Amino acid sequence: MYYFSTFISGFQDIVTSLIGQMLKDVEIVSVFDGVILYKTSAAPEKIRATKIFSNSFMLLGRYQVSADKTPDYLVKQFLGSSKDMGAETRSEIGRSRYETFRVISSQRNQLYSTDRVLLKRVEDKILKNTNLSVDRLNPDVEFWFLTRSEGIGLFGMRITKHKSYDKVLQRGELRPELANLMCWLSEPGSDDVFLDPFCGYGSIPFERSGIAEYERILASDTDKDKLKAVAAKFQSTTNRSKILVSADDFFKIAAPKDLVVNKIVTDPPWGEYEKMSVETVKFYEEFLQKCSELLAPGGIxxxxxxxKLEIDEVLKKLAPKLALEQSYDILVSGKKARIYKFINN
Ligand SMILES: C[S@@+](CC[C@H](N)C(=O)[O-])C[C@H]1O[C@@H](n2cnc3c(N)ncnc32)[C@H](O)[C@@H]1O
Incomplete structure (x- = not known):
């Protein structure tokens, strides 16, 4: 079966390498900035379980399109072809007990309003091919027509569903797929003593807990209200006794007794929502020094x-006990950000 999945722009390399670990027989067809097209025998449940993607789709059509073409062009191609939705699509609709659908179009990552006559015709074609009925407001499943700036058009059935992040995430809380990818960058292992000292609402430790076994997860923050949300997130986690949530100022914490931290994955203040106690360069200088003190040799x-500018400045003058292994420039809610991966020497 062919699928395509969308992911955070800037993560092509890491997504390309991780998908091979997550889906054993995967064959990558193409990768663009923010979307990967691949073939695998894995069922949709397995794709849903890979939390690194923003959304995933079963591929129903792929088209070469010039930059001026809108998604209506794809709709017309689908209407003009004799191809139906395919047995695998119908089988997934049955397995997931979908009853209603809607059609969505997107052009260069922006929602696009499909021509009304075309919309009606494509809905009719889909409902004739499936047992679904139309619900334009709150459907069980969506069929997407997407055109992208790289000159590619994709038609697919969306197999992931989540509430709009605006509605479910707290201010400053990281998107789950971003937290998940950051955890993967730390090379998860069952002996991990994993620390997030600026855990906020707990997105990073929560994602880490779902990826692989661990020795201990330590999550701390100075904001006690946020820590209540963290405790609630972990309520139904099976390994609850291995997760320690505490109200601590990172700059004052001591190395935990009897445990050697080998992974720190975190999202320190950016100086926007949360004020920093000291000016930014000094903050990051002390942050990197403290991380290096807490981390075991070889820790990540x-x-x-x-x-970025302030961190570059710190990196110029800091003795490189922490060696920068990789950095990724990404966009977080339209804001430029960088993910850094260091190894402690
Ligand atoms: C960018 S937010 C982290 C958001 C988090 N990743 C999430 O998804 O909710 C930074 C966090 O650092 C915390 N913080 C600021 N200064 C701190 C300090 N000195 N020690 C520990 N936590 C601190 C803030 O309370 C805030 O929750």
């Missing part, structure tokens, strides 16, 4: 920040 630090 992954963090995200928008303060």
């Amino acid at each position: 630090l992954v963090f995200i920040s928008s303060c």
